[in-house]
Amino acid sequence: MTAPVTPATATPATPARHPALTAADPELAALVGAEERLQADTLRLIPSENYVSQAVLEASGTVLQNKYSEGYPGRRYYEGQQNIDRVERLAVARARSLFGVEHANVQPYSGSPANLAVYLAFAEPGDTVMGMALPMGGHLTHGWGVSATGSWFRGVQYGVRRDTGLVDFDEVRELALKERPKVIFCGGTALPRTIDFAAFGEIAREAGAVLVADIAHIAGLIAGGAHPSPVPHADVISTTTHKTLRGPRGAMLMCREEHAKAVDKAVFPGLQGGPHNHTTAGIAVALHEAAQPSFRDYAHAVVANAGALAEALLARGFELVSGGTDNHLVLMDLTSKEVPGKVAAQALDRAGIVVNYNTVPFDPRKPFDPSGVRIGTPSLTSRGLTAEHMPAVADWIDRGVAAARRGDEDALAAIRAEVGELMSAFPAPGLPTLPGLPA
Incomplete structure (x- = not known):
């Protein structure tokens, strides 16, 4: 078995695979080839990584790269959007169908920008927000101090029990009623147990907070029926489109119809300019793949x-x-x-x-x-x-x-x-x- 290929020992990508890249930039082509080999012959156990299908790769590398499309379908600031509008509407329809939500926005560039849009939609600078502490398994954008979300908002954090490693919902409720946050995040990056969305939903309603379910890690499991869905309990659902969902590096925000206008306005023009249309296409393909029976088998096999x-x-x-x-x-x-x-x-x-x-x-x-x-x-x-x-x-x-x-x-x-x-x-x-x- 040969040693892992590093940039120093990388060989050029096969011309038949990347002919234009190999001809134009052999140094970069060599790095791509090295990464292909590394992903092929190593055992990848990082839980936020996955392999996308060839179809997702192809969709993400199309001429949709060439288009600017600020705005939303039917309401763009550029002409020539006849096909782009259909691509985005297709991705939105598939997201709504797959997750059973009333509204979906497929434009966020990634998970952190998606979460920032949530704050812009539902809170003002200085407001109290609540999420799981980063050392306990939460995410930076859930109000942690080193994140902009912890600088612009007053973040309060809940954790897990020392004896069980599980969320103590009595503590969560007590903290929420004491601090009265505008937004409560549930979900995180290092949570090995099922998230009790119903319990979080009940606490958020009692505290008068907007509940945001960050399902970036488990979106594919939810889509495949291997984890309970937050849809009946959360006001907003934030997710990346890679990880267990096996799509391109992008994100989505899903919500009840009553919040649709606020969410859309926060994404554009609140935080972003034109969407990455090639990524939207890859998301559409991944959502289509996740709707197939074989994906349910995959999600349950992961668990x-x-x-x-x-x-x-x-x-x-x-x-x-x-x-x-x-x-x-x-x-x-x-x-x-x-x-x-x-x-x-x-x-x-x-x-x-x-x-x-x-x-x-x-x-x-x-x-x-x-x-x-x-x-x-x-x-x-x-x-x-x-x-x-x-x-x-x-x-x-x-x-x-x-x-x-x-x-x-x-x-x-x-x-x-x-x-x-x-x-x-x-x-x-x-x-x-x-x-x-x-x-």
């Missing part, structure tokens, strides 16, 4: 794989936040393994296992050198791995963490070879068949 991986890790003595997972994500606390999360993540990367270091609740270490590692199963499930493969994955993680503790690079190289061999049997969606790539 099954995560559960099997969690059980295999527990059997090897790993400590998991909340004791396991209900969704696509597993958060490991490596304190008992005597390896910092960053050291473990970097060692696993050298072993061909791509993860990210992450804080754990009540982490005594600093965020840039935390105690935990966050892993997930969306990407490996897209490649066709099943629950029967998860003990092997857990074994590689176990051996990799132990090797990191010993500083044993030979052991990491041995794992790298084994990972590459398995990956060669499971070609990745959207990646070309090239020399050195799995067939």
